[in-house]
Structures are given as C-alpha cells and as structure tokens.
Amino acid sequence: MPDALLSIEDLQxxxxxxxxxxxxxxxxxxxxxxxxxxxxxxxxxxxKSVTAQAVMGLLPQPAGKIVGGRIRFDDQxxxxxxxQQVRALCGTRIGMIFQDPLSxxxxxxxxxxxxxxxxxxxLGLRRREANARALELLHRVGIPDVEHRxxxxxxxxxxxxxxxxxxxxxxxxxxxxxxxxxxxxxxDVTVQAQIMNLLRDLQQERDMAxxxxxxxxxxxxxxxxxxxxxxxxxxxxxxxxxxxxxxxxHPYTEGLLASIPQQEEGGARLTPIAGAPPNPLxxxxxxxxxxxCPYAQERCRxxxxxxxxxxxxxxxxxxxxxxxxxxxxxx
Amino acid sequence: xxxxxTRRLVFSVFILWGAVSIIFVVLRLIPSDPARLxxxxxxxxxEVEVLREQMGLNESLPSQYxxxxxxxxxxxxxxxxxxxxxxxxxxxxxxxxxLELAIVALVIALVVGILLGVLAALRVNRxxxxxxxVASLLAQSLPSFWIGIVFILVFARGLHVLxxxxxxxxxxMVLPAITLAMPMLAILIRMTRSGLLEVIHEGYIQxxxxxxxxxxxxxxxxxxxxxxIPIVTIVGLQFGGLLAGSVIVEMVxxxxxxxxxxxxxxxxxxxxxxxxxxxxxxxxxxxxNLLVDVLYGYLDPRVRLVTR
Numbered sequence: 001m002p003d004a005l006l007s008i009e010d011l012q013x014x015x016x017x018x019x020x021x022x023x024x025x026x027x028x029x030x031x032x033x034x035x036x037x038x039x040x041x042x043x044x045x046x047x048k049s050v051t052a053q054a055v056m057g058l059l060p061q062p063a064g065k066i067v068g069g070r071i072r073f074d075d076q077x078x079x080x081x082x083x084q085q086v087r088a089l090c091g092t093r094i095g096m097i098f099q100d101p102l103s104x105x106x107x108x109x110x111x112x113x114x115x116x117x118x119x120x121x122x123l124g125l126r127r128r129e130a131n132a133r134a135l136e137l138l139h140r141v142g143i144p145d146v147e148h149r150x151x152x153x154x155x156x157x158x159x160x161x162x163x164x165x166x167x168x169x170x171x172x173x174x175x176x177x178x179x180x181x182x183x184x185x186x187x188d189v190t191v192q193a194q195i196m197n198l199l200r201d202l203q204q205e206r207d208m209a210x211x212x213x214x215x216x217x218x219x220x221x222x223x224x225x226x227x228x229x230x231x232x233x234x235x236x237x238x239x240x241x242x243x244x245x246x247x248x249x250h251p252y253t254e255g256l257l258a259s260i261p262q263q264e265e266g267g268a269r270l271t272p273i274a275g276a277p278p279n280p281l282x283x284x285x286x287x288x289x290x291x292x293c294p295y296a297q298e299r300c301r302x303x304x305x306x307x308x309x310x311x312x313x314x315x316x317x318x319x320x321x322x323x324x325x326x327x328x329x330x331x
Numbered sequence: 332x333x334x335x336x337t338r339r340l341v342f343s344v345f346i347l348w349g350a351v352s353i354i355f356v357v358l359r360l361i362p363s364d365p366a367r368l369x370x371x372x373x374x375x376x377x378e379v380e381v382l383r384e385q386m387g388l389n390e391s392l393p394s395q396y397x398x399x400x401x402x403x404x405x406x407x408x409x410x411x412x413x414x415x416x417x418x419x420x421x422x423x424x425x426x427x428x429x430l431e432l433a434i435v436a437l438v439i440a441l442v443v444g445i446l447l448g449v450l451a452a453l454r455v456n457r458x459x460x461x462x463x464x465v466a467s468l469l470a471q472s473l474p475s476f477w478i479g480i481v482f483i484l485v486f487a488r489g490l491h492v493l494x495x496x497x498x499x500x501x502x503x504m505v506l507p508a509i510t511l512a513m514p515m516l517a518i519l520i521r522m523t524r525s526g527l528l529e530v531i532h533e534g535y536i537q538x539x540x541x542x543x544x545x546x547x548x549x550x551x552x553x554x555x556x557x558x559x560i561p562i563v564t565i566v567g568l569q570f571g572g573l574l575a576g577s578v579i580v581e582m583v584x585x586x587x588x589x590x591x592x593x594x595x596x597x598x599x600x601x602x603x604x605x606x607x608x609x610x611x612x613x614x615x616x617x618x619x620n621l622l623v624d625v626l627y628g629y630l631d632p633r634v635r636l637v638t639r
Contacts, residue, residue, distance in 0.1 A: 084545070
C-alpha cells in the first residue's frame with residue numbers, strides 16, 4: 001500500500017522483566033491506509049496492545065524498548081524520534097482510547113476540562129474557546145445535557161458514557177488516526193454496539209483511519225475493512241476481513257472463528273483452541289502455533305514460517321503457515 | 332455539608348472535654364503541692380494549709396473536677412497561680428508565636444517534602460532517590476531535641492550565621508522552624524514518593540501521555556493531584572505532631588510560645604495554665620483535622636460530601 005497512513009515494518013519490541021528478556025513483538029508488519037479501519041486481532045498477550053503502545057511512544061519505561069523494525073506515520077519515521085516528540089506528534093495526529101474508560105479518565109478533573117485540555121495546552125486556545133469546542137465534541141459523541149454534564153466528574157457517568165468522553169477527548173485535535181485498544185471490552189453488549197456504531201459514524205464523518213484492537217471477532221466484522229491476526233508477537237494472517245473470516249488461511253484464525261459462541265445453536269458446546277497461549281519467556285521453536293495446531297507436522301517444529309500469500313487465496317491475503325494449501329479448504 | 336459540619340463540631344466538643352479531663356487527673360497525680368511551691372520551703376505548714384483552702388485544693392477530686400467543668404462552660408479557665416492573671420488570656424498571648432512557628436514549619440514540610448518526594452519518585456532507584464530516601468529516614472528517626480541542639484552547635488556556635496534562640500528577626504525563625512518541620516518533612520517525602528509511584532501506573536496517566544502532554548504536565552497536575560489525596564490525611568494527623576513537637580522545639584530554642592509556657596507551668600504545678608494550654612493545643616489539632624476533611628472533598632470529588 002503506497003499511500004499508507006501508518007506503516008509498521010518488522011517491528012520488534014523487548015521488555016526486560018524480572019524473569020529475563022521477553023520479546024512480545026517479534027517482527028510485526030502492518031499498514032493502515034487513510035480513512036481505513038484495520039482490525040488487529042489476537043488473544044491476550046499476542047502483542048496487540050504493545051503494538052499500539054510502541055506507536056504512541058507509551059511503552060512502559062524503562063523496561064520496554066523498540067529493538068528493531070520501523071514505524072512510519074505519514075512521512076515521519078517515528079522510531080527515529082525520542083518518545084517525547086513521538087507523543088507530541090501522536091497527541092495531535094493520532095488519538096487513542098483504552099479498554100477501561102473509568103481508569104483512563106482522571107478522577108479528580110471535570111470531564112469538560114479533560115476534553116478541553118489538549119485544545120488549551122496543545123493548540124493554546126483560551127479557556128472559553130476550548131470549552132466551547134469541548135462542549136461540541138461531547139455533544140457529538142452523544143453525552144446528553146452537555147452544558148450541565150461537562151462540569152461533572154468521571155465517576156458520575158456510566159461506562160458507555162465514559163468511553164464516549166474518551167472518544168471526544170481523543171478526537172479533540174482532529175486526528176488522522178484513532179487507535180482504539182479494546183474499546184468495548186469493559187462494556188455491556190448493548191453498549192458495545194452503540195460505541196462501535198459511534199466509531200463508524202465518526203470515521204465516515206471525519207475520514208479518519210481507525211486501528212481497532214480487539215480479541216472479540218464479532219465486534220469488528222461490520223466495522224473493519226481489513227484484519228491482521230497476531231499470534232505470539234507475529235502476524236499469523238492478514239487480509240480483507242471477509243476473506244479472513246470466510247476463507248481463513250491460518251489454522252489459528254480458523255480456531256479463533258470456531259471458538260466464537262454461535263447464538264443459533266443454543267446449548268451447543270464451545271469449540272476452544274486447545275492449549276494455552278505460549279509464554280513469551282519461552283516461545284516455541286519453529287512455528288509458534290505448532291503445539292496447539294491440529295495440523296502440525298515435523299517441519300512446523302523446526303522452521304519458522306514466513307508471511308506469504310497461499311496459492312489460490314485472495315490477492316490481499318497472507319498467512320504465516322507452511323501448509324495452508326494442504327490443510328485448509330477455500331470453500 | 333452543614334449537617335455534617337455541625338455533627339463534627341459537636342463531636343469536637345467531646346474530644347476537647349476528654350483531653351481536658353485526662354490532663355486534669357494526670358496533673359493531680361503528680362506528687363508535690365502547688366501551694367507549697369508558691370510559698371516556698373520557708374513557709375509553715377499552717378500557711379500552706381490556708382493557701383490550699385483558698386485555692387480549693389482541699390476539696391475532693393470529683394468536686395474540684397465538677398466545679399472546674401462548671402467554670403469551663405462559662406469559659407472561665409481560672410487564674411494562673413503564679414501571675415494572678417486569667418490563664419486563658421496568658422495562653423492566648425503566647426498563641427501567635429506558636430502558630431507562627433507551626434505554620435512556617437508546615438509550609439517548609441509541605442513544599443520541600445512534596446518536591447523531594449516527586450524528585451525521588453521520578454528518579455526511582457537512582458542515586459538521587461537513594462540520597463533522598465536515606466535522608467528522610469534519618470530525619471524521621473532523629474529526635475527533635477537532638478537535631479535542634481546540633482543545629483545550634485553548627486549554625487550558631489560554629490558558623491555564627493544564625494541566632495541560637497529567642498525571637499525578633501526572621502533569622503530567629505530559621506532553625507526552630509526547620510527542626511520542627513523535620514519529622515513531618517520526612518513522612519511527606521516518603522508518602523509523596525510512594526503515592527506518585529503508585530499513581531504513575533494508572534490508566535489516566537497513560538491517557539495524559541497519549542494526549543501528547545509534556546511530562547511536566549503529566550506529573551503536575553495529573554499525577555500529583557491524585558497522589559496528594561492520601562497526603563492530605565497525613566498532614567492533618569501530623570499537624571498534631573507538629574504542635575506536640577513545638578513543646579520541645581520551643582524549649583530548645585527559647586521560643587516564647589505555648590510549648591514553653593506549658594513546660595514552665597507544669598514545673599510550677601500551675602494547674603489552670605496547663606489545662607488551658609492543653610485545651611488550646613487540642614483545639615488546634617481538632618480544627619486541623621476538620622479542615623483536612625473539608626479539603627479532602629475538594630481534592631477528591633468522589634468523596635465530596637453530598638449536599639442534601
């Protein structure tokens with residue numbers, strides 16, 4: 001994709017922990033185009049959130065650092081800038097919302113002030129102007145009775161409203177990209193749908209790209225155009241979301257999709273993926289999925305598969321599996 | 332809020348009553364006779380007996396107590412045996428000096444304590460953090476009278492840069508105020524450091540960074556406002572320690588405040604003055620804690636008192 005807004009290339013991140021060095025990201029490559037929604041999928045610990053943190057310069061300090069690869073945003077090389085500058089850039093052109101909207105809002109400041117803060121501190125707007133803009137934003141994300149409510153504190157709002165406030169804050173400087181890290185995980189199912197609809201509407205209105213990080217495959221199907229599936233710090237599969245869902249090119253994706261509870265078959269047993277996600281302190285040799293893969297063969301134990309387009313699959317689709325063509329059907 | 336304050340004020344009266352009652356009993360448990368101390372060792376037993384009768388010391392303890400409480404309800408604290416003056420007036424006269432010292436010490440402890448605590452937290456496990464942490468441990472462990480004497484030896488006797496005691500100029504304030512501030516300063520450093528280290532991992536700090544705010548703004552005010560919440564409680568409790576500490580510090584530096592008056596009055600068994608001093612010190616402590624509770628609601632909107 002030549003006109004990618006955000007492009008991550010072979011990104012490697014290391015954390016030094018008490019038990020030794022771990023590498024939660026080991027060669028992640030992905031691109032987000034202008035105005036596109038990309039779903040970044042995977043289990044806990046697959047490296048989804050670390051990817052977002054690496055982009056935003058939010059890796060825990062001093063434990064985490066980028067040890068390889070590149071992150072480009074527009075035509076800026078983020079990996080070449082110090083974290084402080086990355087954040088300054090990100091605050092303006094990349095907005096971010098988080099999983100738990102309660103702990104993500106500062107409990108001791110009024111929500112209106114928190115939304116207005118970037119406008120005042122980053123754009124230098126006067127309080128009145130900034131507040132007027134904050135009011136508009138809060139109104140747009142669907143906070144009722146804004147004139148009154150903007151003077152309230154985070155604990156006085158419901159979970160869904162808090163996430164709306166976070167969205168208003170992230171949008172305050174009109175970013176080109178919104179990174180949403182599990183934005184609906186902490187919310188009720190009905191509220192999840194409202195938030196996802198809001199994100200979709202805002203995206204179309206503002207022609208903004210969204211990097212949507214989630215482990216919930218059901219949530220993203222209607223919103224995202226493309227998906228990248230991470231497993232143990234590497235890209236397992238990527239492609240247009242319909243292709244990935246309908247003709248998975250990686251056994252892990254197949255397992256993930258099979259594990260979604262099916263509403264129609266009430267009472268049916270869930271089909272989980274066998275085993276547990278690998279320990280980042282000791283990723284398996286060869287293909288990292290092989291200990292849990294129903295199709296694993298000798299080669300999978302020895303050789304780390306490259307990301308490639310399997311013969312016969314959709315043009316944009318790629319997976320890192322030696323045996324896609326042999327073990328998965330396209331039908 | 333109004334109902335809450337009223338309840339707190341009523342409760343405060345009971346606290347003060349308790350403090351006065353304890354000191355009333357304890358004072359009278361100390362051997363030696365105020366009348367004998369006033370008249371000196373030359374006076375005859377008969378003369379002492381006459382004075383005891385005049386002072387009401389020959390009545391039973393419960394009846395002395397009841398009549399003292401009765402006087403208190405009329406805001407009559409009795410006269411000083413020594414100075415033939417209203418005891419409460421005598422204490423109020425000394426109050427400004429003590430308050431001045433306590434407030435300067437409080438400001439020193441707050442400003443230096445919070446700044447050093449922030450410094451230690453930002454440089455956690457680095458050399459600056461180690462130095463600050465060891466220094467605060469020392470400041471907390473060393474007794475005020477010792478610190479005061481060392482200060483006098485070094486800065487007054489040795490370097491001749493500051494007066495060793497008394498009042499008059501701002502320079503007279505420096506040594507006693509720093510000495511008095513020490514224990515609270517030490518606690519504030521440690522509380523600020525640990526509070527900030529806890530808060531820094533919260534989600535809203537990540538949000539503040541993701542908003543592209545500078546690291547300074549992330550700490551002041553985003554992190555510090557939250558870290559300050561438990562610190563305010565400590566300040567309220569420690570203010571009592573500050574008043575208690577002033578008793579010793581005022582003796583060491585000959586500071587003419589309530590503390591020194593209290594010690595002298597105890598030596599002279601000047602019951603009424605001791606009781607009035609204790610009452611004023613307790614009232615200061617109670618008021619400081621009331622103030623903290625109100626401030627607490629201001630700092631943390633989640634516990635803001637609901638107005639019904």
